[in-house]
Every structure is written in structure tokens, then in C-alpha cells.
Amino acid sequence: MVTVLIVIMNxxxxxxxxxxxxxxxxxxxxxxxxxxxLGSAGAFKQKKLMGVDILMQVSKGLGRKIFALVNxxxxxxxxxxxxxxxxNYVKTSTKITAALEISYQFITASIVVAFVLMSFYSLFPVxxxxxxxxxxxxxxxx
Amino acid sequence: xxxxxxxxxxxxxxLLFVLFFLDVPIALxxxxxxxxxxxxxxxxxxxxxxxxxxxxxxxxxxxxAVPFFIMLxxxxxxxxxxxxxxxxxxxxxxxxxGGLAQVNCLLSALMGGISGSANADAAMESKxxxxxxLKKGLPLDFSAAVTAASSAVSPVIPxxxxxxxxxxxxxxxxxxxxxxxxxxxxxxTIALMFTVYLISLKKGYAPTRAHRASGKEIGHQFxxxxxxxxxxFVIILGMRMGVCTPTEAGGVAVLFxxxxxxxxxxxxxWKHLPNILKETVISTGSVMLIIASAKVFGYYMxxxxxxxxxxxxxxxxxxxxxxxxxxxxxxxLVICMFIEGGAALVILAPLLVPAVCSFGIDPLHFGxxxxxxxxxxxxxxxxxxxxxxxxxxxxxxxxxxxKQVWPFIIALxxxxxxxxxxxNVALAIPKLFGYIPNHHFMG
Numbered sequence: 001m002v003t004v005l006i007v008i009m010n011x012x013x014x015x016x017x018x019x020x021x022x023x024x025x026x027x028x029x030x031x032x033x034x035x036x037x038l039g040s041a042g043a044f045k046q047k048k049l050m051g052v053d054i055l056m057q058v059s060k061g062l063g064r065k066i067f068a069l070v071n072x073x074x075x076x077x078x079x080x081x082x083x084x085x086x087x088n089y090v091k092t093s094t095k096i097t098a099a100l101e102i103s104y105q106f107i108t109a110s111i112v113v114a115f116v117l118m119s120f121y122s123l124f125p126v127x128x129x130x131x132x133x134x135x136x137x138x139x140x141x142x
Numbered sequence: 143x144x145x146x147x148x149x150x151x152x153x154x155x156x157l158l159f160v161l162f163f164l165d166v167p168i169a170l171x172x173x174x175x176x177x178x179x180x181x182x183x184x185x186x187x188x189x190x191x192x193x194x195x196x197x198x199x200x201x202x203x204x205x206x207a208v209p210f211f212i213m214l215x216x217x218x219x220x221x222x223x224x225x226x227x228x229x230x231x232x233x234x235x236x237x238x239x240g241g242l243a244q245v246n247c248l249l250s251a252l253m254g255g256i257s258g259s260a261n262a263d264a265a266m267e268s269k270x271x272x273x274x275x276l277k278k279g280l281p282l283d284f285s286a287a288v289t290a291a292s293s294a295v296s297p298v299i300p301x302x303x304x305x306x307x308x309x310x311x312x313x314x315x316x317x318x319x320x321x322x323x324x325x326x327x328x329x330x331t332i333a334l335m336f337t338v339y340l341i342s343l344k345k346g347y348a349p350t351r352a353h354r355a356s357g358k359e360i361g362h363q364f365x366x367x368x369x370x371x372x373x374x375f376v377i378i379l380g381m382r383m384g385v386c387t388p389t390e391a392g393g394v395a396v397l398f399x400x401x402x403x404x405x406x407x408x409x410x411x412w413k414h415l416p417n418i419l420k421e422t423v424i425s426t427g428s429v430m431l432i433i434a435s436a437k438v439f440g441y442y443m444x445x446x447x448x449x450x451x452x453x454x455x456x457x458x459x460x461x462x463x464x465x466x467x468x469x470x471x472x473x474x475l476v477i478c479m480f481i482e483g484g485a486a487l488v489i490l491a492p493l494l495v496p497a498v499c500s501f502g503i504d505p506l507h508f509g510x511x512x513x514x515x516x517x518x519x520x521x522x523x524x525x526x527x528x529x530x531x532x533x534x535x536x537x538x539x540x541x542x543x544x545k546q547v548w549p550f551i552i553a554l555x556x557x558x559x560x561x562x563x564x565x566n567v568a569l570a571i572p573k574l575f576g577y578i579p580n581h582h583f584m585g
Contacts, residue, residue, distance in 0.1 A: 029201055029202070029206070032201075032206055033197070033200055033201055035209070035426060035427070036200050036426060036427055036430040036431065036434070037427070037431075038423070038427065039423040039424055039425075039426050039427020039428070040427035040428060040430070040431035041427070042424050042427060043424045043425075043427045043428040043431070046424065067165075070164060071164050071165050071166065074161065074164055074166055075166055075167070075170060078166070078170045078173060078174040078177070079170065081174075082173055082177065085177065085189050085192075085193060086193050086196075088189065089189065089190045089193035089194070092190060107197070107201070108197055111196065111197065
């Protein structure tokens with residue numbers, strides 16, 4: 001996945017620096033959108049999305065386990081929800097871009113891909129936090 | 143109707159806070175509450191319109207500036223430019239009382255938000271400077287406090303990412319916004335350095351070098367770091383002269399930094415490039431996802447006319463713009479204790495800018511107030527984000543940190559008061575370049 005991202009970055013850097021063709025803006029914006037959503041999926045995986053982790057830091061023991069479970073389930077629900085809605089959107093989208101006359105679906109598909117990835121990544125913590133309940137030792141739940 | 147509150151138009155806002163406190167990432171909290179609204183409360187708007195908002199938010203050319211400036215920070219770190227700036231700061235401030243603590247403050251100003259966010263700056267200085275400070279005998283808690291406090295300066299000095307974001311949200315020129323950041327940023331640096339001086343005087347922290355650096359030494363170091371120092375000016379001049387747009391300026395600056403790193407300082411290697419790109423993509427993703435989701439959430443707020451309601455409420459509450467600014471400042475300080483500054487900016491600026499404009503406050507002036515303010519918020523106990531960054535990297539105890547950081551917070555708050563009361567502190571430099579303040583009453 002990383003290599004794909006690099007190619008995308010390279011392409012849009014190159015296009016932005018030679019600023020001559022009318023369609024470069026469209027290409028670079030398209031690549032930009034892809035970069036953003038793939039990047040955000042990557043950030044999600046690496047837990048780099050910013051959140052407020054006060055309760056997580058003050059809670060201990062059982063409270064912490066319950067908290068981690070609720071947290072991971074809620075995150076999964078939101079990402080899956082977004083996945084479905086964005087998929088429906090892309091499916092019904094008929095717009096085409098101004099210069100290249102390609103379908104917007106090529107651009108908006110990035111959202112679906114990103115949220116599919118995020119949903120996928122989000123299921124793992126759910127599994128982990130459920131398992132934490134069955135462990136006797138009070139190991140830290142990530 | 144026990145559950146009627148679930149369909150209350152204001153419920154998504156409550157939901158947003160619940161999600162925040164559940165440690166759901168900010169972007170996902172925003173999406174979640176907005177989805178809830180458009181699914182259960184307001185079903186008149188088709189979902190496709192909502193997703194459309196999500197896409198169009200990021201599908202704009204000006205926002206392309208964001209990844210370039212993030213990448214610029216990353217390139218600067220790898221290319222040894224940061225170290226050159228550190229040497230420069232050492233030559234300039236090493237002889238002052240407090241030694242490296244002074245260097246720390248000055249370095250943040252020189253780095254000037256190139257690192258993109260205060261947290262990145264705090265992390266960089268915690269890793270590079272704090273170990274040095276400990277070696278020179280400065281206590282850990284004090285070093286941590288200085289590092290966190292000084293990192294508040296760098297996003298205010300151009301070309302910081304927050305300045306770009308605010309300019310895009312408030313629909314003002316990025317170039318003007320950059321210029322407006324200089325005076326407040328410099329004031330903050332002076333305030334912090336003065337505080338370090340007072341504390342060092344009391345506790346007897348010694349300078350790192352015995353004498354003031356000679357003019358020759360400074361000149362020598364200046365030539366060595368000239369390439370690093372010149373980058374922000376190139377960017378701003380390019381934009382002000384109308385040679386390039388902010389996006390292009392960012393691209394050119396990245397290219398420039400790459401060339402300098404590869405050929406002049408020779409610390410950058412081609413093998414660093416994948417890492418730089420990866421860091422850039424990840425940070426861009428997390429910043430832009432917040433922007434996109436804030437747009438969707440903003441769409442909800444517009445449907446319920448919440449910005450107008452807030453404006454009305456503020457107008458009813460007071461008719462003095464200073465009281466208004468005071469109220470907003472306090473509110474922002476509290477909010478930013480909990481939320482990272484950039485996210486708070488993206489969520490709150492669209493809400494507040496129309497309100498303050500109707501009071502005849504210049505949007506540029508307000509932007510500077512807001513950015514200085516959210517930086518202080520990130521520093522303030524109990525939940526400031528820069529505080530957590532520094533404490534976790536250098537391994538400083540939370541209670542010790544809090545004891546050391548309050549003089550710096552007071553110093554920065556004084557700067558905030560000055561910036562708030564006097565429009566000219568922020569606007570003097572933009573005016574010099576032909577900016578005309580916008581006071582007309584839109585209400």
C-alpha cells in the first residue's frame with residue numbers, strides 16, 4: 001500500500017510543479033483526494049488520528065476494559081456506517097469531471113476504499129477488547 | 143416521550159461530546175454525529191448531498207497547500223536544516239541566563255511553524271534539545287515546561303499550517319495571514335525568553351557559553367544557516383508579489399528544501415524519501431479528514447442555523463466587542479484544553495468568524511487571536527495536547543510539569559491580552575504591505 005501512496009504523491013508533486021496543462025489541476029486534485037483518504041486510513045491504522053484520551057488514561061482495571069470495548073465498538077459502527085453510505089453514494093453518482101470527462105466515481109471511490117480499510121482495521125481492537133475480559137491477568141488493553 | 147431528546151436538533155452536538163470523551167477520533171466523532179442527524183432527525187436531505195459535502199470539502203485546489211507544508215517540515219527535519227537552525231539559536235542566545243532554555247525558545251521561533259504543528263515541534267525539541275538541556279544541568283521538569291511552552295510559538299510564526307487553514311476557512315488571503323503572524327509570534331518569544339530569564343535568575347541556571355558570541359561568529363553561523371532562514375521569506379515574498387499561489391509556493395519550497403538538503407547540507411539521502419512521503423501522507427490524511435468531516439458537521443449546523451443562532455445570542459449578550467472577545471477567548475481556552483488546536487480551529491472558526499465580523503472585528507485580527515489562544519490551550523493543564531506530547535517523550539511527571547509551566551502560561555496569556563486589545567499588533571505588518579482592515583458591519 002505504501003508504494004502505491006508514493007506513486008500517487010510523486011505524480012501529483014510533478015504535475016503541480018509544471019503548471020501548464022488545463023487538466024493538471026484536475027489530476028492533482030483527484031490524486032490529492034485519493035492521498036487524503038488513503039492517508040487517513042493509514043493514520044487510522046497507526047492510531048495517529050487525534051482523539052481525546054482522558055478517560056482512557058484515568059480509568060483502570062475493569063472500567064478500562066469496558067471503556068476500551070465501548071470505544072472500539074463505537075468506532076467500528078461509525079466506520080461501517082460511513083462505508084455503506086458512501087458506497088451508496090458512489091453507486092448512484094453520475095457526475096463527470098469538467099476537463100477530462102471521466103466519472104466522478106473514480107474520485108469518490110477513494111472514500112469507500114478508505115472506510116472499508118478503516119472498518120477492517122477497527123474490527124481488530126473490538127476482538128482484542130472482548131478477549132481482554134476473559135483474561136485473568138490485568139494486562140493493559142491498548 | 144422519554145426519548146424525545148434523541149430527535150432534538152441539538153442532540154448531535156451532545157453526541158459529539160460523548161464521542162469525544164469515548165476517545166473516538168475527532169474526525170470520526172464529527173462524521174458519526176452528522177450521520178446520526180441526517181439519518182434520524184432530518185431525513186429531508188438525501189444522504190448523497192451529505193457525502194457530496196464530504197468530498198467537495200477536500201476537493202479544492204487551495205487545500206493542496208497543506209500537504210506541501212507538512213512535507214516541507216518533514217524534509218527540513220531530515221535534511222539537517224533543523225540542526226543548522228539550532229546552532230544559529232545557540233550562537234544568538236547561548237550567553238543569556240538559562241542557556242539552552244533560551245535557545246529552546248529562540249529555536250521554536252526560527253523553526254517558525256515549518257514543522258507544521260505545535261505537537262510536531264514539541265516532539266522534535268523534546269528529542270533533540272531536552273537531552274542536551276539535562277546534560278547541562280537543567281532540571282527535567284523545567285526543561286519539559288520550556289519545551290512545551292516554546293512550541294506554542296512556532297505555529298504562530300509563518301508559514302504555519304494553522305495560519306493556512308484559518309485563512310482558507312475565513313476566506314482571507316494566506317499571504318496576509320502569514321504576515322499577521324509575525325509580530326504576535328515575536329512577542330510570544332520575547333515573553334517566554336524573559337520568563338526563562340527571571341526563573342534562571344532566581345534558581346541560578348547558568349548560560350551555556352561564557353561570552354556573548356562575537357559578530358564574526360554570528361556572521362559565520364548565519365552564512366551556514368542562510369538557506370534554512372531564507373525559506374520562509376521566499377515563500378511569503380513569492381505569495382505577496384503575486385508570483386505564485388500558496389499551493390505553488392508550498393511546492394516550490396519543498397523542492398528548494400530538497401535541493402538544499404541533498405546538495406548543500408548533504409544530510410538528506412534518497413533513501414529518506416519514502417519515509418518523508420509516508421509521514422506526509424499520514425499527517426495529511428489525518429488533518430484533511432478532520433476538515434472533511436468538519437464540513438459535514440458544519441452542513442448539519444447550517445441546516446439548523448446554529449451559526450446564526452450563536453451570532454444572535456452573542457449580539458444579545460453584549461454590544462462591546464471587547465467583552466465579546468473576552469468571552470470567546472475564555473471559551474476557546476477551555477475548549478482547547480481538551481481538543482487539539484488544529485481540530486478546534488477547523489470546527490470553531492466557521493462558527494465564530496461570521497459572529498465577530500458582525501461586531502466589526504477584522505477577520506485577520508481575529509484569526510491571530512484564535513491561533514495564539516488555541517496554542518495556549520494546548521499547553522494548559524489538565525488536558526493540553528502539547529503537554530502530553532512533551533511529558534510522554536521526556537518522561538516527566540505530570541505534577542512536576544504543571545508546577546513549572548504556569549509562569550510561561552501567564553506570560554503567554556499576557557501576550558494574548560495585548561494581541562486582543564490592540565488590533566495593530568497583528569495588523570501592523572500586513573498594513574505595511576497594503577492590507578486594508580475590514581471593519582464594516584455585516585450584521
